[in-house]
Amino acid sequence: TDSPLRRPIRELPDELISQIAAGEVVERPASVVRELVDNALDAGSTQITVRLLGGGVRLIAVEDDGIGIPKDELAQALKRHATSKISSLAELEAVGTMGFRGEALAAIASVAEVSLLSRTGDAPHAWLLDARSGELSPGARQRGTTVEVRELFYATPARRKFLKSDTTELAHCVEAVRRHALARPDVGFAIWHEGKLVAQWRASLVARGEDALEATRARLADVLGDDFVTEAVTLQWPADGSLARGLRVRGFAGVPDAARSRADQQFAYVNGRYVRDKVIGHAARAAYEDVLHGHRQPVYALYIDIDPARVDVNVHPTKIEVRFRDSREVHQAVQQAVQSALAVPRAGQALAALP
Ligand code: ADP
Ligand code: MG
Numbered sequence: 265t266d267s268p269l270r271r272p273i274r275e276l277p278d279e280l281i282s283q284i285a286a287g288e289v290v291e292r293p294a295s296v297v298r299e300l301v302d303n304a305l306d307a308g309s310t311q312i313t314v315r316l317l318g319g320g321v322r323l324i325a326v327e328d329d330g331i332g333i334p335k336d337e338l339a340q341a342l343k344r345h346a347t348s349k350i351s352s353l354a355e356l357e358a359v360g361t362m363g364f365r366g367e368a369l370a371a372i373a374s375v376a377e378v379s380l381l382s383r384t385g386d387a388p389h390a391w392l393l394d395a396r397s398g399e400l401s402p403g404a405r406q407r408g409t410t411v412e413v414r415e416l417f418y419a420t421p422a423r424r425k426f427l428k429s430d431t432t433e434l435a436h437c438v439e440a441v442r443r444h445a446l447a448r449p450d451v452g453f454a455i456w457h458e459g460k461l462v463a464q465w466r467a468s469l470v471a472r473g474e475d476a477l478e479a480t481r482a483r484l485a486d487v488l489g490d491d492f493v494t495e496a497v498t499l500q501w502p503a504d505g506s507l508a509r510g511l512r513v514r515g516f517a518g519v520p521d522a523a524r525s526r527a528d529q530q531f532a533y534v535n536g537r538y539v540r541d542k543v544i545g546h547a548a549r550a551a552y553e554d555v556l557h558g559h560r561q562p563v564y565a566l567y568i569d570i571d572p573a574r575v576d577v578n579v580h581p582t583k584i585e586v587r588f589r590d591s592r593e594v595h596q597a598v599q600q601a602v603q604s605a606l607a608v609p610r611a612g613q614a615l616a617a618l619p
């Protein structure tokens with residue numbers, strides 16, 4: 265008989281597989297923003313514009329000036345597990361791009377109305393693909409890609425109900441862009457909501473490389489306010505800033521006086537990727553142990569560069585977690601970097617007295 269305990273095993277339909285995957289990747293508009301900005305950065309963009317309506321629920325449009333997607337690959341970009349970024353296990357283990365799972369666009373298209381408008385450098389004009397209908401038509405834009413995502417969770421009202429007010433969802437979207445912006449001072453970002461400019465951070469003219477830290481400092485001031493950098497010390501480990509050991513920690517750590525009641529200005533990046541990592545968080549905390557009292561939260565922006573073979577970024581679909589092969593080594597480097605920076609008084613000013 266037809267017992268609910270014994271139903272035939274069947275392969276799930278593609279659409280449902282994508283919707284299940286979307287559950288992991290797309291929690292709210294900000295998750296879509298993050299994935300689309302990741303893609304824009306992977307495409308080598310120098311200017312990324314995010315336009316939102318209704319906190320991102322009604323519309324998220326991300327416009328870039330990257331390499332674009334060729335006409336005959338537009339449909340492919342929306343398929344599950346379809347990516348141009350890796351093609352082998354060896355490439356996965358050395359991955360340097362933000363994306364590599366080939367999941368995001370497929371997942372987003374399964375829970376929203378998606379269109380891609382893109383033009384490559386050698387194409388005479390752009391092409392527009394409507395994900396739902398599969399219709400491909402000529403379009404107009406300069407080189408680059410615009411992804412539009414409309415009516416997020418329109419088909420899954422249960423999920424849509426979990427969304428907060430437009431204001432809250434907008435704040436999360438801005439935060440998602442901010443995290444990218446702090447890692448890429450060489451890229452310009454703009455965010456619009458309901459036709460109004462919410463935030464704009466201009467690309468630094470300083471080339472990446474030796475002056476990257478200076479450009480980062482300027483971007484931090486731009487995004488977080490001047491106080492963040494005037495009340496922070498520069499840190500670098502090893503002291504010569506070399507990557508010879510396959511591990512380097514650079515960034516800015518706020519002086520103890522700059523600590524806040526909330527942990528809302530603690531940014532950590534691993535190979536340019538924003539992460540929330542226990543090892544890094546614990547190491548930073550440990551570095552402040554003797555100079556911060558009570559529940560004061562330090563502010564910092566830490567940029568860790570590590571040999572890709574020594575870190576696994578394929579831990580979680582959202583890639584916000586990483587796993588270090590040798591987490592003790594990373595812990596020590598971060599703690600030392602922060603501690604020794606805090607021990608050096610700023611120019612003309614003694615560090616806050618110890619309690
Ligand atoms: P992933 O980023 O993991 O490869 P996505 O689903 O996010 O997977 O994107 C699928 C593919 O579509 C990418 O590998 C890339 O080739 C292409 N793509 C997506 N967004 C862009 C963009 N903004 N510019 C150029 N190519 C893009
Ligand atoms: Mg991607």
